[in-house]
Amino acid sequence: MNIACHYAIVRFLPFVETGEFANVGVVLFSPNARHFGMDRRLKSFDHGNALKLWDELIKPRETMLRFSEPRIVLAANVPAKLEALYQYYVERNFVNREYQEKVLVRGVRDWLRDANLQSLFAPARVGNDEYHAQFPFVEMKDQTPAKIIKPLNLVYGEAARIIDHGGQWVVRVNALKKRNLLPAQVLFAIDGPTDATPRGKARKEVVQELEDAGVIVTPYNDRQRVIAFARQP
Secondary structure (H helix, E strand, O other): OOEEEEEEEEEEOOOOOOOOOEEEEEEEEEOOOOEEEOOOEOOOOOHHHHHHHHHHHOOOOOOOEEEOOOEEEEEOOHHHHHHHHHHHHOOOOOOOHHHHHHHHHHHHHHHHHHOOOHHHOEEEEEEOOOOEEEEEEEEEEOOEEEEEEEEEEOOOOOHHHHHHHHHHHHHHHHHHHHOOOOOOEEEEEEEOOOOOOHHHHHHHHHHHHHHHOOOEEEEOOOHHHHHHHHHOO
């Protein structure tokens, strides 16, 4: 049986003046299922008090944490619906991994263009018939890869997905290096969590493994370092 649920998106506004925000969570309330979900479930409350709490929670206020207008959704499984809403609005699971990395690639391409370096780099397959990998920015010298820039998206909701995706590139880098097919100058510009959560630790693990393979790793937002790397001989 489908149950009516009220929900609102939690939004973080670091600069109230501009109105810009980022979705950081979802709160969901179902009177019939006696469920109020954000980070935990509250089992012992009556409907009247729960409604007051809901109304107060989503009331507009001049703080950096805001809530969207309340919405209604039908759910057969209320906790599962809360998780699905979180994955959609916060983790943006409708945007696939390939699309997210294309956005990062587009950003680096713009940086290189603005620095008049775009003519030095082009997408290329690095390797040979035995093993190869495709990179978006490769500088060739005498028909040999001399420098690589690789944007890498590690913005995932679960540490396991960060390790899986980052690990794919660790394997590729090491496979090329083992066969003497990897240029000496390789930079990965990584977008991902840097806090002390399991997700942040997973990113740190990927970074360490890439650095152990001889790769230069920089945060994706460090535009100047990427440009400096591209310029150096």
